[in-house]
Amino acid sequence: MSKVSGKTDQAPRAVAERSPAPKRYHTLADIAAKAGVHVTTVSLALRDHPSIPPSTRARIRAVAKEFGYQRDPLLDALNFHRARQTQQARTVNSAFVVHAGTTRLFSGAHYQPLVYAGAKAAAEARGHTLDIFVVGQGHLAPARLNTILTARGITGVLLSTFEIDIEQLDLDWSQFCAVKIECLHLTPHLDAVSNDQLQVARLAMRRLRKLGYRRIGLATAREDQTRLAESFGMGVLIEQASLPEAECVPPLIFSLAEVPELPRIIPEWMRANKVDVIISNWNELFDTFATAGIRLPDDVAFASLDVPPSMPHVAGVVQNHRLVGQRAMEQLAIMTDAYQRGVPEAQTITYIPGYWQDGVTASSRPHRHPIWV
Amino acid sequence: MEAILGGARRQAELLGYQLEVLTVGEDDHDTHSLTAYLTEHQISGLILGSFIPGFSEIALNWDDYAVAKIHSRHMEPEATTVGNDQLREVRMAFRHLAEAGYQRIGLAVGRSDEDASGHRHTAGFLMEEAPLPPDRRVPPLLFPYNISGEDLSGMIARWVRRHHVDAVICNWSSIQLLLEQQGLKVPDDVACATLCLCDPAPPGLAGVRPNFDLVGERAVSIVVAQLKSAQRGLPEFPSSIYVQSVWQDGPSAPRRR
Numbered sequence: 020m021s022k023v024s025g026k027t028d029q030a031p032r033a034v035a036e037r038s039p040a041p042k043r044y045h046t047l048a049d050i051a052a053k054a055g056v057h058v059t060t061v062s063l064a065l066r067d068h069p070s071i072p073p074s075t076r077a078r079i080r081a082v083a084k085e086f087g088y089q090r091d092p093l094l095d096a097l098n099f100h101r102a103r104q105t106q107q108a109r110t111v112n113s114a115f116v117v118h119a120g121t122t123r124l125f126s127g128a129h130y131q132p133l134v135y136a137g138a139k140a141a142a143e144a145r146g147h148t149l150d151i152f153v154v155g156q157g158h159l160a161p162a163r164l165n166t167i168l169t170a171r172g173i174t175g176v177l178l179s180t181f182e183i184d185i186e187q188l189d190l191d192w193s194q195f196c197a198v199k200i201e202c203l204h205l206t207p208h209l210d211a212v213s214n215d216q217l218q219v220a221r222l223a224m225r226r227l228r229k230l231g232y233r234r235i236g237l238a239t240a241r242e243d244q245t246r247l248a249e250s251f252g253m254g255v256l257i258e259q260a261s262l263p264e265a266e267c268v269p270p271l272i273f274s275l276a277e278v279p280e281l282p283r284i285i286p287e288w289m290r291a292n293k294v295d296v297i298i299s300n301w302n303e304l305f306d307t308f309a310t311a312g313i314r315l316p317d318d319v320a321f322a323s324l325d326v327p328p329s330m331p332h333v334a335g336v337v338q339n340h341r342l343v344g345q346r347a348m349e350q351l352a353i354m355t356d357a358y359q360r361g362v363p364e365a366q367t368i369t370y371i372p373g374y375w376q377d378g379v380t381a382s383s384r385p386h387r388h389p390i391w392v
Numbered sequence: 393m394e395a396i397l398g399g400a401r402r403q404a405e406l407l408g409y410q411l412e413v414l415t416v417g418e419d420d421h422d423t424h425s426l427t428a429y430l431t432e433h434q435i436s437g438l439i440l441g442s443f444i445p446g447f448s449e450i451a452l453n454w455d456d457y458a459v460a461k462i463h464s465r466h467m468e469p470e471a472t473t474v475g476n477d478q479l480r481e482v483r484m485a486f487r488h489l490a491e492a493g494y495q496r497i498g499l500a501v502g503r504s505d506e507d508a509s510g511h512r513h514t515a516g517f518l519m520e521e522a523p524l525p526p527d528r529r530v531p532p533l534l535f536p537y538n539i540s541g542e543d544l545s546g547m548i549a550r551w552v553r554r555h556h557v558d559a560v561i562c563n564w565s566s567i568q569l570l571l572e573q574q575g576l577k578v579p580d581d582v583a584c585a586t587l588c589l590c591d592p593a594p595p596g597l598a599g600v601r602p603n604f605d606l607v608g609e610r611a612v613s614i615v616v617a618q619l620k621s622a623q624r625g626l627p628e629f630p631s632s633i634y635v636q637s638v639w640q641d642g643p644s645a646p647r648r649r
Binding site: 215217218248249252253254256257260353365366367368369370372374 | 408477479480511514515516518519522603606610613617629630631632633634635636637638
């Protein structure tokens, strides 16, 4: 829709010249004329700029209301652009804090690098910097981190995915704007951004049922369940609530200590429950299948609940790790601009959905005799 | 709804925007008249507030607007959605009641609320029930759309008696009244807690107090951020934002023994 920019001074037109269009848009110049001030003053007053006395601002706002003046979104966009550029002059530094113990989520995994990439891109788009800091055994202690952040003038903190054995991180939170990524178990209860594992699990189950699978089994680690507030499990439960009991498979929840035993545990569970497709966030199960001599997809199909970018042939749900990082950083930037420091009175949690990807590991299953006799 | 609107108005004013409430329905706006109104008044930021399943919906050209939804998951558009966290609220209520000594905790929630929230009430409840032995699990009561208070009261009472429920979690704040109407004494026969303690709250009712004003605030912030960066239309992967609530003890669900 075409808008008259507030900056253009419109000379009053003769009535006959006006086209039969909707009502004429009022401009800042109209308001300035009526209020007896300069156009710039009007602009500043409507944006509540502190340089204009409050009484003047109120008077101008009243005139604007009289005119039914609407904020021009294009102008807003221009101002946003301008504001961004001024911010570049004073660089805002933020910290991306990870825990040394989360090697499981680092090693060969796509997760942390993607989250960081998303956060960094969002930071750079706003002219902020984002530096990585590592806490934990052999790295920074929380008190030391606090000192460093303060010394460097860093006011924004992203906490990324701490394992469940870390229950708390003691920084002087009143000094910082902070957002957690994924680690919902971690205190304090800062605002958090996370993949929507519940949606991911539900999506996987629904897609697989459409493909013809009827005995879908979830396999995941107890530690993951705790860290993710049982989201995968709940997603499966909701879907199972509307299924006949004959089509419900009890999930296999294993502990990290049992991982070496998986080549025995998985086939046992599969056979006992006549599983036709396994869903799991553990892409390591490919190794388990190989070790146990399980053939994919003949013996059982597999759909990942966290398909890595390097595996386009794998069926399952792709989680938006990069977007999680990006949105966490965007939220942090808004909080920094609004000077929202400390632990919030009421935490908000933001979930980002994933999307399904077809693949050879779980292709369409024609209606035939079940695999398990 | 009042609290959501209150929070929304305050945030809009703070950010320099005007907030207007428009109603959709058989006697109010439909898609056509709403589109005309929005165009005439040059409104490009929309918050869709708590539409109830079974009632009117609208189909605007979403690409023209910056949109946020409050709950209303049963309907289009797939926009960034804000709400209170029903899932965690149910889990919180369940845990408080379990800790207080209740053994047969039941969930009673309307189908329309379930549909609007994406089944988050039952999700939380099923997760809390899962570790219990099967004989202690109470099947949730999902009551129908548009049920009268009287019918609902009878339905809940029959369910309580049939499953020997000792504590009811209900998203209606009239739950104590509904139980007492059927001769069930609270808390002696059955305890109860609500998921929606909003002022004015029935005195003595235990339950969850949602931060609805923050929900309204957040919805406005989302739309304003989009307007300021000239973003229109729906994101490819819309976020779901949940504002956490708090538990409040009350004599309707006292500690047992």
